[in-house]
Amino acid sequence: MTSAHLKTSTEVLSVRGLAVDYQTRAGTTTALRGVDLHVHRGEVVALVGESGSGKSTLGRAVIGLLAANAAPAQGAVDFEGTALLGLSERKLSRIRGRRIGFVPQDPSVSLDPLKRVGEQVAETLRVHGVADRRQARDQAVQVLERAGVDRPGLRAGQYPHELSGGMCQRVLIGMALACEPTLVIADEPTSALDVTVQRVILDYLTEAVAQHEASLLLVTHDLAVAAERADRIVVMQGGLVVETGTSRQILTDPREPYTRRLLEAAPSLGRARARTRSVASGTAARGLVPAEPAVVLGTVGLSKTFGAGDHAVHAVTDVAIGVRRGQTRAVVGGSGSGKTTLGRLILRLVEPTSGAILVDGDDISGVEGAELRRLRRRIQLVYQNPFSSLSPFLDVERMIEEPLRAFGIGSRRERAQRVAEALSRVALPQQVLRRRAAELSGGQQQRVAIARALIVDPEVIVLDEPTSALDVSVQEQVLQLLTSLQDDSGLSYLFISHDLAVVRQVAHDVSVMHLGRIVEEGPTDQIFDSPAHPYTRELLDSLPRWEP
Amino acid sequence: MTSVLAYSGRRLLAAAFVVWAAFTVSFVILYALPSDPVQMMLARGGDASLDESAVQAVRHEYGFDRPVIVQYFARLGAAVTGDLGTSMQTGRSVLVSIGDALPQTLALAGLALAIAIVVALLVSWAATLAPFAVLRELALGLPPLGRAVPSFWLGLVLLQIFAFQLGWFPATGNTGWRSLVLPAVNLSVPVAVVLAQVMIQSFRSTWTAPFVEVLRAKGLRQFRIQVRHIMRHSLAPTLTVLGVVTGAMLAGSIVTETVFSRSGVGQLTQQAVTSQDLPVIQGVVVLSAVVFSVVNLAVDLVHPLIDPRVLSRPLGRRRPVAV
Incomplete structure (x- = not known):
């Protein structure tokens, strides 16, 4: 050919x-x-x-x-x-x-x-x-x-x-x-x-x-x-x-x-590249610190079944994962693997059929009402498509400020102050405050979504395919932003993705999901270098290969 | 196969429920009215000073002296077996009165519907595919115009021009197909408006669907895409709206039949309402509910044939959104 x-x-x-x-x-x-x-x-x-x-x-x-x-x-x-x-x-x-x-x-x-x-x-x-x-x-x-x-x-x-x-x-x-x-x-x-x-x-x-x-x-x-x-x-x-x-x-x-x-x-050519993560990481060099950081977010035997009887769909079955403080846990799998449902369960956007969700050791799977609202401050979400997850009618300032209003935090001036801070943390110029989502590029939109998640000082951010709607060069910038935010403020991420190349760049630990179950998990290097489960190998094989 | 049966069964049950609900609601409303139908009926005879015993006799004859709940079940039981009572005005069986009037109205509604469909197709086709933007905009402006024109006014204009000045069609009456033309045109306008709007919306949105680009890339010409693919997509929302419009046509026939002095269900209704002929009014209400349910049932049952995805969709989302 x-x-x-x-x-x-x-x-x-x-x-x-x-x-x-x-x-x-x-x-x-x-x-x-x-x-x-x-x-x-x-x-x-x-x-x-x-x-x-x-x-x-x-x-x-x-x-x-x-x-x-x-x-x-x-x-x-x-x-x-x-x-x-x-x-x-x-x-x-x-x-x-x-x-x-x-x-x-x-x-x-x-x-x-x-x-x-x-x-x-x-x-x-x-x-x-x-x-x-x-x-x-x-x-x-x-x-x-x-x-x-x-x-x-x-x-x-x-x-x-x-x-x-x-x-x-x-x-x-x-x-x-x-x-x-x-x-x-x-x-x-x-x-x-x-x-x-x-x-x-x-x-x-x-x-x-x-x-x-x-x-x-x-x-x-x-x-x-x-x-x-x-x-x-x-x-x-x-x-x-x-x-x-x-x-x-x-x-x-x-x-x-x-x-x-x-x-x-x-990223898919990045096999030989130095990992952004390990280069940038000054604190908590992974694997080298003898005591692993504590698990801030975890699940035990978490299951979700949609429908009943013959039409029952077991979206998530008996899943146990843990996100360590200041680290990134990636959940990878193809479409239909249940990874997005898992994220929604952890955020309590859908109710689990059985199992427990632990935040700092407390089971939050039954929490409701005002307590559930308080919990939402601790776990935030950044979604795949930034444009559809931002309101088309509000300007950037209003969008980033909204969680503060919802939780009744601060005076008007304090809130403006915090919005400005959040904006600089995600490296957006102050000029974008008055713009609406449609007037921003894809990368800027995702930065706004991240700023909105950051503003309530969450402990964990669930990132559901945060870069898959972005162009490669923008994707790279957003990933770097995420890792530097983690290094600076000890954020913990649950990183849901189908893209192994991206996962390799940012994750400390990886859980591989297939048909609603975790089929393999371990430190990132171990998963990539010696995958044990056939499905993991299949996923790795699907990455484009090119040898000069 | 089970899903088809389950689907049909659910639709059938829903249709039966609508008819029952219409019967019950109309019973409650009509019999809760403050005026006394028996008084009115006897007063119509010109007999101003009524004998109390005569009133009681009539009350007893029609069963109005019994408790309301007993009356309800008696009438419901009779209705199920096809007995809708007798007219207080004419003494004829309600079912027979309606049966006599129905063919006239069905012919009128049928012709009106046919005209409406043809007109709506032409307008929506032009609004979507006419070669010049001016023509498309022009076609696009027709439905709002049609909606803005009051039905009785249009009827009078039609009469003035085509019956009185040109003399092409008779102004009133039921005889011959010529007498049907003007009323049918009059009745078709509001229906055509709704159908055209749904079709335009559906044509336009379907033309922007990604699969249409693939059809063009396959080498299909515009006409074939419209006829073989787009029209079929528009059929489902159009039929759904048709189910709703049928009810509006029954209501519209009251105005049309009055303006053109035609006999039919519309005229029957108008007379029954003026004279508070309760059994007839209720009969017409039940008839409307039956027609409405049958048409919608037909639409629901045809739907899976047009769109095979209907049966595999989760419950409660079976109808496409019609705008």
Whole structure:
């Protein structure tokens, strides 16, 4: 695959000087400012960049699928000798799906929920005249079979909600390849999938594309994925191509400072990196202090069952974990492992079916009313998506101040003082006080959420995937903020994440959760270096690997 | 399979409950009214000074002398077997009176519904997919306009233009299909307004769904996406609203049938209310509840066929939110 483009130098796709503007309420936003891109036959090209870099816009502009508020694209897009820009919808629709396949980001929302899976595959074949009604049905089953869908005959008659996310993505990939296209555009094809299936789906995608001798334009935010899969990498920033080169060259010899920054921030490439944690940590060097700090938050035999009888779902079963004072306990697992429910149980947002939650040795699982409210001061939450966890109507000052008002702490002036302090602790300028959530970047929003948690001086903060909605470079900054806050004020974290690379950077101890149970736990190094449970190994294997 | 049966069973039970509740509430309200129906009935005969024994006799005949709770169960028992009592005004069986009036109203409502659906489809389609923004905005402005126009006023305007000036359709009466056209158009407007608003909302939100982008990437043209995919998504909220609108059509038929002097359930209701003919009023209320329940039951039972996810959703969240 690596040498495919050397054998034939036929250009499949050539983009020159592509520029795209969006009309927004705030005025015109430029998404692409003159971009060049070339994809050769059989080549895998990765388009890498952070959100707002224009990578998705580029992928979509090629097949004329821009949002309604996009102005007509300027420049030239040449596909196998056809100029695609300015082509009528009628002519474009003959190319889409037939000669250029498209694989979307989130499979769970990308199939029509009201149509059987087989019908949707057959529809592609039929609109392009590849098969008539009867043939299409049989061929659709064959497409599903080739896509690695188990029991394809049965699956064809099912609806999307009856299939798993990974299965839906197989269907979509199969659909994209059904008419033997020469180019496939995949927009973050695995970022919405569970970690353990990401690798399998990527394997399938690249193999299938190679088998069809098609080219692949892989849009991704993940440099590690790009490095692992692509022949060439195109790095984008702010609507421009910053650097282009072979995967090897980009990773081993990046020329541009931005590429270097991206590489440094990419946590999944951080196997050999010095851990932020152990470098920054001056106090309580882990493992070296003979007496381990006391457990500030723990659970004993904690279980939660939703529903009853045949429909009972055992979300959390007999879980015992402990967070030591001033340290970080990570809970890792795939989606559906019960890790988020565990966090909600500890926060008393859902009631446990059985078991105990201990804060400083006191069982809080039965605490109610005013006492429960007082308890909320001691355990705070920072949630995954900062934007949806901040009120769109309040300004930053009001949001950070709100917990103080709720607990009736301080006078107006004292509260303002504390808000200012909290803001400086999370390294936000005082100017943001009057802004609203929508006017902040993702990283700033998450800092506000952290400041809001900090303001009541909690002992423990439950962090539920605190960085997974953020760009890699921002993610890095937020992780550093969290560790330095811990070092300065002895905060304890319960860090819930699916991202092992991130966990490795911040956690002292790791608990691996699978199907509602803790299957393995131990110090971070031990879990990563000598995993004992097969599921832990599966999780570790799913990390992208790239060896120069 | 069990889930289908359980689902149908629950819906059926809910429908029966609605009918029973309508019967009971209407009984309580009507019989708690301060005026005396027997007095009114006899007074209508022009007999100003009434003989107390005659009043008692009539009371006894209609069972009004018995305790209220006994009356309630007697009437409920009779209603279950199909006996809704006799009209105090005409002495005819309520069921027969309604049965005579019903076909006229059903024809009227049926035609009105058909017109409403066609108009709503055209308007919502134009509001979503018309080639120019001006056309879309224009179509978008129609439903609020339709809502702002009072039904009786529109009826009079229709009469003035199409019956009196152009003479295309008769102004009043029940004879022939021509007499049906104007009232049906009149009755269809408020229904079309509601349907169009739901369809526009549903078309627009479905067009922004991520799966539509994938359909376009598959090479589907706009028309096919609209017909094969978007319309089906809009069917569920539209049907749900249709269930609600049916009730409004019964109420609307009172105004329409009065304006166009048509006989039917609406006119029957209007006359029964004016003369406080309690058994007839209650009969109409029960009829409305039955129609309402049957239509909604049908909507509920059809729903899983449109959206297979309905059966796998947790309880209490089976209906999509209709705006």
